[in-house]
Amino acid sequence: MASLKELKGRIASVKSTQKITKAKQMVAAAKLRRAQEAAEAARPYAERLAAVIANLSAATGADGSGPKLLSGTGASDTHLVLVMTAERGLCGGFNANTVKRARQHIDELRAEGKTVKVITIGKKGREQLGREYGDLFIDHVDLSDVKQNDFTEAALGLGHELTRLYEEGAFDVASLVYSRFKSVLSQVPSVQQVIPATPPEDAEVIDLQGAIYSYEPSEEEILETLLPRYINTQLLSAMLESAAGEQAASMTAMDNATRNAGDLIDSLSLQYNRARQAQITKELIEIISGAEAL
Amino acid sequence: MADTLHFSLVSPAKEMFSGEVSHVIAPGSEGQFGVLPKHAPFMTTLKNGVVQVLRAGKDEMRIFVRGGFADVTPAGLTILAEEAVDLAEADKAALQAELEATQLELKSHSSDDGAHVRLEEHIAYLEDLCAAI
Numbered sequence: 001m002a003s004l005k006e007l008k009g010r011i012a013s014v015k016s017t018q019k020i021t022k023a024k025q026m027v028a029a030a031k032l033r034r035a036q037e038a039a040e041a042a043r044p045y046a047e048r049l050a051a052v053i054a055n056l057s058a059a060t061g062a063d064g065s066g067p068k069l070l071s072g073t074g075a076s077d078t079h080l081v082l083v084m085t086a087e088r089g090l091c092g093g094f095n096a097n098t099v100k101r102a103r104q105h106i107d108e109l110r111a112e113g114k115t116v117k118v119i120t121i122g123k124k125g126r127e128q129l130g131r132e133y134g135d136l137f138i139d140h141v142d143l144s145d146v147k148q149n150d151f152t153e154a155a156l157g158l159g160h161e162l163t164r165l166y167e168e169g170a171f172d173v174a175s176l177v178y179s180r181f182k183s184v185l186s187q188v189p190s191v192q193q194v195i196p197a198t199p200p201e202d203a204e205v206i207d208l209q210g211a212i213y214s215y216e217p218s219e220e221e222i223l224e225t226l227l228p229r230y231i232n233t234q235l236l237s238a239m240l241e242s243a244a245g246e247q248a249a250s251m252t253a254m255d256n257a258t259r260n261a262g263d264l265i266d267s268l269s270l271q272y273n274r275a276r277q278a279q280i281t282k283e284l285i286e287i288i289s290g291a292e293a294l
Numbered sequence: 295m296a297d298t299l300h301f302s303l304v305s306p307a308k309e310m311f312s313g314e315v316s317h318v319i320a321p322g323s324e325g326q327f328g329v330l331p332k333h334a335p336f337m338t339t340l341k342n343g344v345v346q347v348l349r350a351g352k353d354e355m356r357i358f359v360r361g362g363f364a365d366v367t368p369a370g371l372t373i374l375a376e377e378a379v380d381l382a383e384a385d386k387a388a389l390q391a392e393l394e395a396t397q398l399e400l401k402s403h404s405s406d407d408g409a410h411v412r413l414e415e416h417i418a419y420l421e422d423l424c425a426a427i
Contacts, residue, residue, distance in 0.1 A: 041308040048304060048372055052337075052365055152306065156412070216324050216338040222363065225339055229376075236306060 004279070007272040011265060018261035024090065025254035032184070032247035038149040039181060039240040046237045053230050054199035056223050067220065069163070069227040072196035073172045078115045080138075080162075080171035081106055082194070084178035084238055085125030086246040087144045092253030094179060094187060094246055095124040101189035102177040106133060117171060121158070121239075138170075143239070151239040159232035166195055178238045179245040185252065187245035194234055197227055297331035300370030301347065303357060305378040310357060317348040318371055320364050329364075329371050336366040342422040344381065345373060356381040358426050360419045379423065386427045393420040 057070055083102040085095045102125070109116050118133055120126040121141040130137070141158055143151070162174060174195040179187040215222055298314035319328045321343030329336075340362045347355040362375035396417050403410045 042306055044302075044309050045304045045306045045374060048365075048374055052363075052374070056337075213335045213337060216322060216336070222337060222339055226363065233306060 004272065004275055007268060007275060011268045011272065014261050014264050014268065018258055018265065021254045021257040021261060025251055025258055028091075028247050028251035028254060032244065032251055035149055035240070035244035035247050036181075039237070039244045042237050042240050046233050049226070049230055049233055050199055053197065053223075053226060056219060056226070057197075057199055067224050067227060069166070069195060069231070070197050070223065073169070075172045076114070078117065078171045078173075079109050080117045080119065080165070080174040080195075081109070082158075082174065082176040082178075083118060083120050083122075083125040083129060084176065084242050085120070085122040085128075086242070087123045087142075088246075089124060090253065091246050091250035092256075094249035094253075095122075095128065097187070098177060098179050098189045099125055099128045101191065102129065103132070105175070105177055105191050106136075119158075122242075149240060149243055151236055151243070155232050155236035155239055158235055159228060162195065162231065162235075163228050171195075176235070176238055178242050181241040181245040181248065184248045187249060192234070192238070194231055197230055298350075299329060299331040299333075301329075301373075302370070303345065303359070303373045303375065303378055305359075305362075305375045307377075310375075310378045310380065311347065311355070313349075315347050315349045319346040319348075320373060321345070321359070322364065329366055333366050333371070335368065337363065339363045340373070340375070342419055344426050356426075358384070358423050360423075377419070381427055384423070384427055386424060389420060389424050389427075393417065393424065396420065 081102065083098070085098050089095065106116050106118070116133075116136055117138045118129065118136040119139045119141065120129065120137065122143055126137070126140055139161065141154060143154060146154055165171060166174070173193065175191050175193045177189065177191050180190045182188050298316060299318065300313075301315045301318050302312040303310040317328060317330055319326060321341050323339040323341045326343075327338070340359060342360050343358070345357045345359055347357065349355070358379045358381055359373065359375035360377040362373060365372045365374070396413055400410065400413045400417065403413065
Protein backbone atom coordinates (compact mmCIF):
# COMPACT_ATOMS: atom_id res chain seq x y z
CA MET A 1 0.00 0.00 0.00
CA ALA A 2 1.33 3.39 -1.04
CA SER A 3 2.14 5.74 1.77
CA LEU A 4 0.05 8.83 2.46
CA LYS A 5 2.77 11.14 1.23
CA GLU A 6 3.13 9.24 -2.03
CA LEU A 7 -0.61 9.37 -2.66
CA LYS A 8 -0.69 13.07 -1.95
CA GLY A 9 2.06 13.63 -4.53
CA ARG A 10 0.23 11.62 -7.16
CA ILE A 11 -3.00 13.50 -6.63
CA ALA A 12 -1.17 16.80 -7.01
CA SER A 13 0.50 15.71 -10.23
CA VAL A 14 -2.72 14.43 -11.79
CA LYS A 15 -4.37 17.70 -10.81
CA SER A 16 -1.78 19.76 -12.64
CA THR A 17 -2.06 17.49 -15.68
CA GLN A 18 -5.79 18.09 -15.62
CA LYS A 19 -5.23 21.82 -15.55
CA ILE A 20 -3.09 21.57 -18.67
CA THR A 21 -5.52 19.39 -20.60
CA LYS A 22 -8.35 21.67 -19.59
CA ALA A 23 -6.49 24.71 -20.88
CA LYS A 24 -5.60 22.92 -24.11
CA GLN A 25 -9.23 21.97 -24.56
CA MET A 26 -10.33 25.58 -24.24
CA VAL A 27 -7.66 26.76 -26.66
CA ALA A 28 -8.75 24.10 -29.15
CA ALA A 29 -12.39 25.12 -28.76
CA ALA A 30 -11.55 28.74 -29.55
CA LYS A 31 -9.37 27.75 -32.50
CA LEU A 32 -12.02 25.33 -33.71
CA ARG A 33 -14.57 28.11 -33.95
CA ARG A 34 -12.27 30.19 -36.11
CA ALA A 35 -11.21 27.24 -38.27
CA GLN A 36 -14.80 26.19 -38.75
CA GLU A 37 -15.80 29.71 -39.77
CA ALA A 38 -12.96 29.82 -42.29
CA ALA A 39 -13.92 26.43 -43.69
CA GLU A 40 -17.54 27.47 -43.99
CA ALA A 41 -16.69 30.82 -45.57
CA ALA A 42 -14.72 29.05 -48.28
CA ARG A 43 -17.50 26.65 -49.09
CA PRO A 44 -19.74 28.82 -51.36
CA TYR A 45 -16.80 29.54 -53.67
CA ALA A 46 -15.81 25.90 -53.94
CA GLU A 47 -19.39 24.81 -54.54
CA ARG A 48 -20.08 27.37 -57.26
CA LEU A 49 -16.79 26.61 -58.95
CA ALA A 50 -17.56 22.89 -58.91
CA ALA A 51 -20.98 23.56 -60.43
CA VAL A 52 -19.50 25.68 -63.20
CA ILE A 53 -16.81 23.08 -63.95
CA ALA A 54 -19.45 20.37 -64.06
CA ASN A 55 -21.48 22.38 -66.58
CA LEU A 56 -18.50 23.27 -68.70
CA SER A 57 -17.03 19.80 -68.75
CA ALA A 58 -20.39 18.36 -69.75
CA ALA A 59 -20.28 20.74 -72.71
CA THR A 60 -16.67 20.25 -73.80
CA GLY A 61 -15.08 17.21 -72.21
CA ALA A 62 -17.59 14.59 -73.32
CA ASP A 63 -15.60 13.53 -76.39
CA GLY A 64 -12.29 13.42 -74.54
CA SER A 65 -10.93 16.43 -76.38
CA GLY A 66 -10.89 18.71 -73.35
CA PRO A 67 -7.72 19.92 -71.65
CA LYS A 68 -5.36 17.33 -70.20
CA LEU A 69 -6.17 18.35 -66.63
CA LEU A 70 -9.73 17.20 -67.20
CA SER A 71 -9.43 14.24 -69.55
CA GLY A 72 -6.23 12.73 -68.08
CA THR A 73 -3.09 11.49 -69.80
CA GLY A 74 -4.79 8.36 -71.05
CA ALA A 75 -2.75 6.21 -68.69
CA SER A 76 -2.92 5.51 -64.98
CA ASP A 77 0.46 3.93 -64.26
CA THR A 78 1.94 6.47 -61.90
CA HIS A 79 -0.12 7.65 -58.98
CA LEU A 80 0.67 10.61 -56.80
CA VAL A 81 -0.77 10.42 -53.32
CA LEU A 82 -1.06 13.58 -51.24
CA VAL A 83 -1.37 12.88 -47.54
CA MET A 84 -2.69 15.74 -45.47
CA THR A 85 -2.24 15.60 -41.72
CA ALA A 86 -1.73 18.01 -38.85
CA GLU A 87 1.50 19.65 -37.78
CA ARG A 88 0.93 18.74 -34.17
CA GLY A 89 -0.14 15.78 -32.12
CA LEU A 90 -2.36 15.75 -29.04
CA CYS A 91 -5.46 15.40 -31.14
CA GLY A 92 -6.53 11.83 -30.48
CA GLY A 93 -6.75 9.50 -33.44
CA PHE A 94 -6.90 12.30 -35.98
CA ASN A 95 -3.48 11.80 -37.56
CA ALA A 96 -3.44 8.04 -37.03
CA ASN A 97 -6.77 7.63 -38.84
CA THR A 98 -5.69 9.68 -41.83
CA VAL A 99 -2.37 7.86 -42.03
CA LYS A 100 -4.16 4.51 -41.81
CA ARG A 101 -6.41 5.46 -44.71
CA ALA A 102 -3.39 6.65 -46.70
CA ARG A 103 -1.52 3.43 -46.01
CA GLN A 104 -4.51 1.41 -47.20
CA HIS A 105 -4.78 3.53 -50.35
CA ILE A 106 -1.07 3.21 -51.16
CA ASP A 107 -1.10 -0.55 -50.58
CA GLU A 108 -4.14 -0.95 -52.83
CA LEU A 109 -2.44 0.97 -55.62
CA ARG A 110 0.76 -1.02 -55.23
CA ALA A 111 -1.16 -4.27 -55.28
CA GLU A 112 -2.54 -3.19 -58.64
CA GLY A 113 1.02 -2.79 -59.87
CA LYS A 114 1.01 1.01 -60.06
CA THR A 115 3.99 3.20 -59.31
CA VAL A 116 3.25 5.36 -56.30
CA LYS A 117 4.75 8.70 -55.36
CA VAL A 118 3.89 10.50 -52.15
CA ILE A 119 3.76 14.15 -51.14
CA THR A 120 3.09 14.74 -47.48
CA ILE A 121 1.39 17.84 -46.17
CA GLY A 122 1.86 18.34 -42.44
CA LYS A 123 4.63 16.97 -40.25
CA LYS A 124 2.81 14.13 -38.53
CA GLY A 125 1.99 12.25 -41.70
CA ARG A 126 5.59 12.46 -42.83
CA GLU A 127 6.83 11.04 -39.54
CA GLN A 128 4.35 8.20 -39.48
CA LEU A 129 4.64 7.18 -43.13
CA GLY A 130 8.38 7.76 -43.38
CA ARG A 131 9.44 4.40 -41.99
CA GLU A 132 7.43 2.39 -44.49
CA TYR A 133 7.21 4.59 -47.56
CA GLY A 134 10.14 6.97 -47.12
CA ASP A 135 11.57 6.06 -50.52
CA LEU A 136 8.32 7.12 -52.22
CA PHE A 137 8.39 10.68 -50.88
CA ILE A 138 9.03 13.30 -53.52
CA ASP A 139 8.11 16.44 -51.63
CA HIS A 140 6.80 17.82 -48.38
CA VAL A 141 4.63 20.83 -47.60
CA ASP A 142 5.21 22.47 -44.27
CA LEU A 143 2.16 24.17 -42.78
CA SER A 144 3.73 25.07 -39.45
CA ASP A 145 4.15 28.77 -40.27
CA VAL A 146 0.59 29.20 -41.55
CA LYS A 147 -1.17 31.71 -39.35
CA GLN A 148 -4.87 32.12 -38.67
CA ASN A 149 -6.06 29.61 -41.22
CA ASP A 150 -4.67 31.58 -44.13
CA PHE A 151 -3.79 28.64 -46.32
CA THR A 152 -4.14 30.56 -49.59
CA GLU A 153 -0.39 30.80 -50.20
CA ALA A 154 0.26 27.18 -49.31
CA ALA A 155 -2.58 25.93 -51.50
CA LEU A 156 -1.48 28.09 -54.43
CA GLY A 157 2.11 26.92 -54.13
CA LEU A 158 1.13 23.28 -53.98
CA GLY A 159 -1.33 23.74 -56.85
CA HIS A 160 1.37 25.25 -59.06
CA GLU A 161 3.75 22.46 -58.13
CA LEU A 162 1.15 19.82 -58.98
CA THR A 163 0.26 21.27 -62.37
CA ARG A 164 3.98 21.63 -63.18
CA LEU A 165 4.71 18.00 -62.27
CA TYR A 166 1.68 16.92 -64.24
CA GLU A 167 2.76 18.84 -67.35
CA GLU A 168 6.18 17.22 -67.04
CA GLY A 169 4.51 13.83 -66.98
CA ALA A 170 5.70 12.94 -63.49
CA PHE A 171 2.38 11.26 -62.68
CA ASP A 172 -0.92 10.31 -64.32
CA VAL A 173 -3.36 10.47 -61.43
CA ALA A 174 -3.19 12.48 -58.23
CA SER A 175 -5.36 11.79 -55.23
CA LEU A 176 -5.60 13.47 -51.88
CA VAL A 177 -6.03 11.72 -48.55
CA TYR A 178 -7.38 14.05 -45.90
CA SER A 179 -9.84 14.24 -43.05
CA ARG A 180 -13.17 15.58 -44.12
CA PHE A 181 -14.77 17.67 -41.41
CA LYS A 182 -18.21 16.16 -41.03
CA SER A 183 -19.00 17.49 -37.58
CA VAL A 184 -17.16 18.32 -34.39
CA LEU A 185 -17.50 14.70 -33.31
CA SER A 186 -16.70 13.06 -36.59
CA GLN A 187 -13.89 13.55 -39.05
CA VAL A 188 -13.92 11.11 -41.92
CA PRO A 189 -10.62 10.20 -43.54
CA SER A 190 -11.36 10.25 -47.24
CA VAL A 191 -9.64 9.88 -50.58
CA GLN A 192 -10.39 12.37 -53.31
CA GLN A 193 -9.08 12.43 -56.84
CA VAL A 194 -7.60 15.81 -57.70
CA ILE A 195 -6.03 15.29 -61.13
CA PRO A 196 -7.56 14.59 -63.63
CA ALA A 197 -10.20 16.90 -62.23
CA THR A 198 -13.52 15.27 -61.55
CA PRO A 199 -16.46 17.54 -60.95
CA PRO A 200 -18.63 16.23 -58.13
CA GLU A 201 -21.53 14.17 -59.43
CA ASP A 202 -24.06 15.89 -57.23
CA ALA A 203 -23.24 19.38 -58.57
CA GLU A 204 -26.41 21.19 -59.50
CA VAL A 205 -26.98 21.64 -63.20
CA ILE A 206 -28.20 25.10 -63.99
CA ASP A 207 -31.48 25.24 -65.83
CA LEU A 208 -30.97 27.53 -68.79
CA GLN A 209 -34.67 27.63 -69.62
CA GLY A 210 -33.99 26.94 -73.26
CA ALA A 211 -31.43 29.70 -73.76
CA ILE A 212 -27.99 29.14 -75.24
CA TYR A 213 -24.84 29.94 -73.28
CA SER A 214 -22.37 32.29 -74.85
CA TYR A 215 -18.71 32.18 -73.86
CA GLU A 216 -16.08 34.85 -73.94
CA PRO A 217 -13.35 33.74 -74.77
CA SER A 218 -14.12 30.22 -75.99
CA GLU A 219 -15.26 27.37 -73.72
CA GLU A 220 -11.87 25.67 -73.97
CA GLU A 221 -9.99 28.77 -72.94
CA ILE A 222 -12.26 29.39 -70.00
CA LEU A 223 -11.91 25.78 -68.95
CA GLU A 224 -8.15 26.02 -69.18
CA THR A 225 -7.98 28.96 -66.80
CA LEU A 226 -10.59 27.50 -64.51
CA LEU A 227 -9.14 24.03 -64.03
CA PRO A 228 -5.91 25.03 -62.22
CA ARG A 229 -8.03 27.29 -60.07
CA TYR A 230 -10.40 24.42 -59.35
CA ILE A 231 -7.48 22.27 -58.23
CA ASN A 232 -6.16 25.05 -55.99
CA THR A 233 -9.60 25.50 -54.50
CA GLN A 234 -9.90 21.80 -53.77
CA LEU A 235 -6.54 21.86 -52.02
CA LEU A 236 -7.46 24.98 -50.09
CA SER A 237 -10.76 23.65 -48.87
CA ALA A 238 -9.14 20.34 -47.92
CA MET A 239 -6.56 22.27 -45.88
CA LEU A 240 -9.26 24.28 -44.16
CA GLU A 241 -11.34 21.21 -43.39
CA SER A 242 -8.30 19.37 -42.14
CA ALA A 243 -7.41 22.28 -39.86
CA ALA A 244 -10.94 22.43 -38.47
CA GLY A 245 -10.91 18.66 -37.98
CA GLU A 246 -7.60 18.81 -36.15
CA GLN A 247 -8.94 21.35 -33.67
CA ALA A 248 -12.17 19.39 -33.22
CA ALA A 249 -10.27 16.16 -32.61
CA SER A 250 -7.91 17.94 -30.26
CA MET A 251 -10.82 19.41 -28.33
CA THR A 252 -12.49 16.02 -27.97
CA ALA A 253 -9.25 14.32 -26.99
CA MET A 254 -8.46 16.96 -24.38
CA ASP A 255 -12.00 16.82 -23.06
CA ASN A 256 -11.62 13.07 -22.58
CA ALA A 257 -8.24 13.52 -20.96
CA THR A 258 -9.66 16.09 -18.54
CA ARG A 259 -12.46 13.72 -17.62
CA ASN A 260 -10.07 10.79 -17.17
CA ALA A 261 -7.89 12.91 -14.94
CA GLY A 262 -10.98 13.75 -12.90
CA ASP A 263 -11.81 10.06 -12.47
CA LEU A 264 -8.25 9.31 -11.50
CA ILE A 265 -8.27 12.09 -8.90
CA ASP A 266 -11.50 10.71 -7.44
CA SER A 267 -10.15 7.21 -7.09
CA LEU A 268 -6.82 8.41 -5.71
CA SER A 269 -8.60 10.63 -3.18
CA LEU A 270 -10.68 7.67 -2.05
CA GLN A 271 -7.55 5.61 -1.60
CA TYR A 272 -5.90 8.48 0.26
CA ASN A 273 -8.83 8.89 2.65
CA ARG A 274 -9.01 5.16 3.33
CA ALA A 275 -5.32 5.03 4.09
CA ARG A 276 -5.61 8.05 6.37
CA GLN A 277 -8.53 6.54 8.24
CA ALA A 278 -6.75 3.20 8.57
CA GLN A 279 -3.82 5.00 10.11
CA ILE A 280 -6.00 6.89 12.60
CA THR A 281 -7.74 3.66 13.61
CA LYS A 282 -4.40 1.98 14.04
CA GLU A 283 -3.13 4.80 16.26
CA LEU A 284 -6.33 4.72 18.38
CA ILE A 285 -6.00 0.99 18.87
CA GLU A 286 -2.44 1.47 19.98
CA ILE A 287 -3.39 4.14 22.55
CA ILE A 288 -6.36 2.19 23.87
CA SER A 289 -4.49 -1.10 24.22
CA GLY A 290 -1.62 0.81 25.87
CA ALA A 291 -4.08 2.30 28.41
CA GLU A 292 -5.72 -1.05 29.09
CA ALA A 293 -2.39 -2.69 29.80
CA LEU A 294 -1.77 -0.35 32.71
CA MET B 295 -41.89 46.77 -58.90
CA ALA B 296 -39.07 46.76 -61.37
CA ASP B 297 -37.22 43.54 -62.07
CA THR B 298 -34.10 42.90 -60.08
CA LEU B 299 -31.05 40.79 -60.69
CA HIS B 300 -29.73 38.36 -58.16
CA PHE B 301 -26.03 39.10 -57.82
CA SER B 302 -23.45 37.33 -55.70
CA LEU B 303 -19.74 37.92 -55.51
CA VAL B 304 -17.67 35.24 -53.83
CA SER B 305 -13.96 34.99 -53.22
CA PRO B 306 -12.21 31.95 -51.72
CA ALA B 307 -12.07 33.76 -48.39
CA LYS B 308 -15.73 34.67 -48.08
CA GLU B 309 -18.96 35.66 -49.74
CA MET B 310 -18.52 39.40 -50.36
CA PHE B 311 -21.99 40.24 -51.52
CA SER B 312 -25.24 38.52 -52.18
CA GLY B 313 -28.52 40.20 -52.92
CA GLU B 314 -30.87 41.83 -55.38
CA VAL B 315 -29.46 44.60 -57.54
CA SER B 316 -30.58 46.50 -60.59
CA HIS B 317 -27.40 46.68 -62.65
CA VAL B 318 -23.83 45.35 -62.50
CA ILE B 319 -20.89 46.49 -64.61
CA ALA B 320 -17.93 44.11 -64.63
CA PRO B 321 -14.47 44.09 -66.27
CA GLY B 322 -14.54 41.15 -68.68
CA SER B 323 -11.27 39.97 -70.19
CA GLU B 324 -12.57 40.96 -73.61
CA GLY B 325 -14.09 44.23 -72.50
CA GLN B 326 -16.26 45.74 -69.84
CA PHE B 327 -19.83 44.55 -69.84
CA GLY B 328 -23.04 45.40 -68.05
CA VAL B 329 -25.59 42.95 -66.78
CA LEU B 330 -29.23 43.92 -66.36
CA PRO B 331 -32.04 41.65 -65.18
CA LYS B 332 -33.00 38.94 -67.70
CA HIS B 333 -29.59 38.91 -69.35
CA ALA B 334 -28.94 35.94 -71.66
CA PRO B 335 -26.76 33.12 -70.23
CA PHE B 336 -23.18 34.16 -70.57
CA MET B 337 -19.82 33.24 -69.14
CA THR B 338 -16.54 35.10 -69.27
CA THR B 339 -13.22 35.40 -67.51
CA LEU B 340 -12.43 38.67 -65.77
CA LYS B 341 -9.37 40.84 -65.60
CA ASN B 342 -8.32 42.96 -62.63
CA GLY B 343 -10.71 45.83 -62.27
CA VAL B 344 -13.68 47.37 -60.56
CA VAL B 345 -17.11 45.79 -60.41
CA GLN B 346 -19.78 48.45 -60.09
CA VAL B 347 -22.99 47.41 -58.40
CA LEU B 348 -26.05 49.64 -58.75
CA ARG B 349 -28.96 49.16 -56.43
CA ALA B 350 -32.26 51.00 -56.44
CA GLY B 351 -32.32 53.73 -53.81
CA LYS B 352 -28.79 53.00 -52.54
CA ASP B 353 -25.32 54.25 -53.22
CA GLU B 354 -23.30 52.59 -55.92
CA MET B 355 -20.99 49.91 -54.57
CA ARG B 356 -17.52 49.53 -56.04
CA ILE B 357 -15.65 46.29 -55.51
CA PHE B 358 -12.19 45.63 -56.86
CA VAL B 359 -11.70 42.08 -58.12
CA ARG B 360 -8.54 40.28 -59.03
CA GLY B 361 -9.10 37.86 -61.88
CA GLY B 362 -11.80 35.27 -61.76
CA PHE B 363 -14.86 34.84 -63.89
CA ALA B 364 -18.48 35.80 -64.21
CA ASP B 365 -21.37 33.48 -64.88
CA VAL B 366 -24.76 34.80 -65.93
CA THR B 367 -27.62 32.33 -65.71
CA PRO B 368 -31.38 32.82 -65.58
CA ALA B 369 -30.98 32.59 -61.81
CA GLY B 370 -28.69 35.63 -61.71
CA LEU B 371 -25.10 36.75 -61.92
CA THR B 372 -22.31 35.08 -60.00
CA ILE B 373 -18.80 36.44 -59.91
CA LEU B 374 -16.09 34.18 -58.56
CA ALA B 375 -13.04 36.31 -57.90
CA GLU B 376 -9.58 35.23 -56.81
CA GLU B 377 -9.60 38.15 -54.45
CA ALA B 378 -12.11 40.93 -53.82
CA VAL B 379 -11.78 44.21 -51.96
CA ASP B 380 -14.59 46.63 -51.21
CA LEU B 381 -13.19 49.98 -52.28
CA ALA B 382 -15.16 51.76 -49.56
CA GLU B 383 -13.12 49.85 -46.96
CA ALA B 384 -9.75 49.86 -48.71
CA ASP B 385 -6.89 51.74 -47.11
CA LYS B 386 -4.71 53.34 -49.76
CA ALA B 387 -1.76 54.12 -47.47
CA ALA B 388 -1.55 50.52 -46.25
CA LEU B 389 -1.70 49.24 -49.81
CA GLN B 390 1.03 51.60 -50.93
CA ALA B 391 3.21 50.32 -48.10
CA GLU B 392 2.50 46.72 -49.11
CA LEU B 393 3.31 47.56 -52.71
CA GLU B 394 6.67 48.98 -51.74
CA ALA B 395 7.45 46.01 -49.50
CA THR B 396 6.58 43.58 -52.28
CA GLN B 397 8.76 45.46 -54.76
CA LEU B 398 11.67 45.20 -52.33
CA GLU B 399 11.04 41.50 -51.89
CA LEU B 400 10.95 41.03 -55.65
CA LYS B 401 14.49 42.36 -55.94
CA SER B 402 15.74 39.65 -53.59
CA HIS B 403 14.51 36.85 -55.86
CA SER B 404 16.22 35.70 -59.01
CA SER B 405 14.11 36.09 -62.12
CA ASP B 406 13.75 32.37 -62.93
CA ASP B 407 12.30 31.62 -59.52
CA GLY B 408 8.66 30.52 -59.16
CA ALA B 409 8.13 33.07 -56.40
CA HIS B 410 9.26 35.81 -58.77
CA VAL B 411 6.30 35.30 -61.08
CA ARG B 412 3.89 35.29 -58.17
CA LEU B 413 5.37 38.48 -56.74
CA GLU B 414 5.16 40.22 -60.10
CA GLU B 415 1.52 39.26 -60.36
CA HIS B 416 0.94 40.54 -56.87
CA ILE B 417 2.58 43.87 -57.71
CA ALA B 418 0.47 44.27 -60.84
CA TYR B 419 -2.61 43.61 -58.73
CA LEU B 420 -1.60 46.11 -56.05
CA GLU B 421 -0.83 48.77 -58.67
CA ASP B 422 -4.22 48.29 -60.31
CA LEU B 423 -5.90 48.39 -56.95
CA CYS B 424 -4.18 51.61 -55.90
CA ALA B 425 -5.07 53.21 -59.20
CA ALA B 426 -8.72 52.27 -58.72
CA ILE B 427 -9.11 53.97 -55.36
